[in-house]
Amino acid sequence: MATLSNSLHLNHGLSLGCRQSSFLSPPTASTSFGFTSFRRRFVSASASFDNDNREYVIVGGGNAAGYAARSFVEHGMADGRLCIVTKEPHAPYERPALTKAYLFPLDKKPARLPGFHTCVGSGGERQTPDWYKEKGIEMIYEDPVTSIDIEKQTLTTNSGKLLKYGSLIVATGCTTSRFPEKIGGNLPGVHYIRDIADADSLISSLEKAKKVVVIGGGYIGMEVAAAAVGWKLDTTIIFPENHLLQRLFTPSLARRYEELYKENGVKFLTGVSIKNLEAGPDGHVAALKLEDGSTIEADTVVVGIGAKPAVSPFEHVGLNTTVGGIQVDGLFRTNIPGIFAIGDVAAFPLKIYDRIARVEHVDHARRSAQHCVKALLSAQTHTYDYLPYFYSRVFEYEGSPRKVWWQFFGDNVGETVEIGNFDPKIATFWIDSGKLKGVLLESGSAEEFQLLPALARSQPSIDKTKLQKASSVEEALEIAKAALQVKQAV
Numbered sequence: 001m002a003t004l005s006n007s008l009h010l011n012h013g014l015s016l017g018c019r020q021s022s023f024l025s026p027p028t029a030s031t032s033f034g035f036t037s038f039r040r041r042f043v044s045a046s047a048s049f050d051n052d053n054r055e056y057v058i059v060g061g062g063n064a065a066g067y068a069a070r071s072f073v074e075h076g077m078a079d080g081r082l083c084i085v086t087k088e089p090h091a092p093y094e095r096p097a098l099t100k101a102y103l104f105p106l107d108k109k110p111a112r113l114p115g116f117h118t119c120v121g122s123g124g125e126r127q128t129p130d131w132y133k134e135k136g137i138e139m140i141y142e143d144p145v146t147s148i149d150i151e152k153q154t155l156t157t158n159s160g161k162l163l164k165y166g167s168l169i170v171a172t173g174c175t176t177s178r179f180p181e182k183i184g185g186n187l188p189g190v191h192y193i194r195d196i197a198d199a200d201s202l203i204s205s206l207e208k209a210k211k212v213v214v215i216g217g218g219y220i221g222m223e224v225a226a227a228a229v230g231w232k233l234d235t236t237i238i239f240p241e242n243h244l245l246q247r248l249f250t251p252s253l254a255r256r257y258e259e260l261y262k263e264n265g266v267k268f269l270t271g272v273s274i275k276n277l278e279a280g281p282d283g284h285v286a287a288l289k290l291e292d293g294s295t296i297e298a299d300t301v302v303v304g305i306g307a308k309p310a311v312s313p314f315e316h317v318g319l320n321t322t323v324g325g326i327q328v329d330g331l332f333r334t335n336i337p338g339i340f341a342i343g344d345v346a347a348f349p350l351k352i353y354d355r356i357a358r359v360e361h362v363d364h365a366r367r368s369a370q371h372c373v374k375a376l377l378s379a380q381t382h383t384y385d386y387l388p389y390f391y392s393r394v395f396e397y398e399g400s401p402r403k404v405w406w407q408f409f410g411d412n413v414g415e416t417v418e419i420g421n422f423d424p425k426i427a428t429f430w431i432d433s434g435k436l437k438g439v440l441l442e443s444g445s446a447e448e449f450q451l452l453p454a455l456a457r458s459q460p461s462i463d464k465t466k467l468q469k470a471s472s473v474e475e476a477l478e479i480a481k482a483a484l485q486v487k488q489a490v
Helices: 063-074 095-099 129-134 196-206 219-230 251-263 362-377 446-458 464-468 473-489
Strands: 003-006 021-024 039-042 056-059 082-085 138-140 145-149 154-157 162-164 167-170 174-176 211-215 234-239 267-270 274-279 285-290 295-297 300-303 307-309 339-341 346-350 355-360 389-394 404-410 415-419 426-432 435-442
Touching (some): 063 082, 095 196, 129 138, 167 362, 219 234, 285 300, 426 464, 446 473
Parallel strands (some): 056 082, 167 339, 234 267
Antiparallel strands (some): 145 154, 389 404, 415 426
8 A cells, every 4th residue: 555645746546640851853954834943841740631651642553653652662762751542453563464465365374463563564573562561652542533732732532531742743644535425435345445444344255255346456456456366256456547556657567467467367447437336135235337337246345546644633733735644844843843743644845856745655654753753852853855665565375376576766757668578577767857767676686676776866867778778677777777886986
């Protein structure tokens, strides 16, 4: 599940015992948003609040919250000081698993908790519920925040709890875009995936399903359809665009993946729109009616049409009307002293391309959390310098004839050069004004994948004609590597 929203390109897509302390915010970075540095003293002698740990509060229980918690621990500032309040019943986990290994059939070794708790995805210690207890972090589960009083520095939860904070980190992520109820968006058998409960509900349907329709040709659509193949189900992908992952894949690249899916039995309906979802006599979804009047039978429907930043109840802390989300500076500070935003919900300066962006991706969730907490707790003043990175892994279930894994780094602007025949490798290079801006690689080696971020960040000048004449992916990468070495030598 991954998205990058911005005002120019790569527009993919589209969830306190009392302590006394003070801290000095690092000097503000130069931005156009009017951020100010500040000094705040957090003092609270009141016992009328429902959280014991009040110095630092994180709202949201996703990956960003989990990585922020680890950073607080690493700085020795978590024990008795940090509270996390989340709508989920689980400690933070690596959410990408939900549309990948979590959906595998039971006989194909599906992922299950505690196997993918944060921070196992980056090689860190697995942060189970016991880990938070051991580190003195207060966890408030299944109780989303519904309102904030900025003057009093308090939060109110759905159950009526009143929480106090000294510094607040908003890590609420996104909510799934849904079909309206009036066109059948809430019928039994219609699924959306954002959390474990959603994935569990889908698995229950897959166990009984005969005809699955996946709506959406993005990350979720591709990953869910690949998982459905593992169940040996009649699977169809429907989307209004002309080809898969249109905001990143070129038509030629998309065709390669579509052919692979078709070889695995997946059917495609492209360039079509859905009028409504229809129920059968039992009230369960039975078909999709398209705008052209045709009907597609389905007993299980998965909707993957994007997500929206979960900004309520924080709408007055500085929203970005261009890309959505809560606008922050390069240290993840909002325009309100003491309030920060990280992960999917943050609209931040994408320094390398000089624009404001909002990135829905686990890599950004991890890095933004770590950068924010370090800036908050230390003298760090350098601004966040993120390189866009996206990937997907599909058909990885046990017994699959071919496992697929691609990575993309950089910006998909300019002309493209495609090298390779997808058997198994293929690479696409984006070149703008003679400079290499982005690279996508399928089925590369570890060494080849490690080259991609260096290429995308350095943006070396490259001979497009020479690249086009490369006889293999390996030769093309060697040409790009040589261009990188020339730039580094200058």
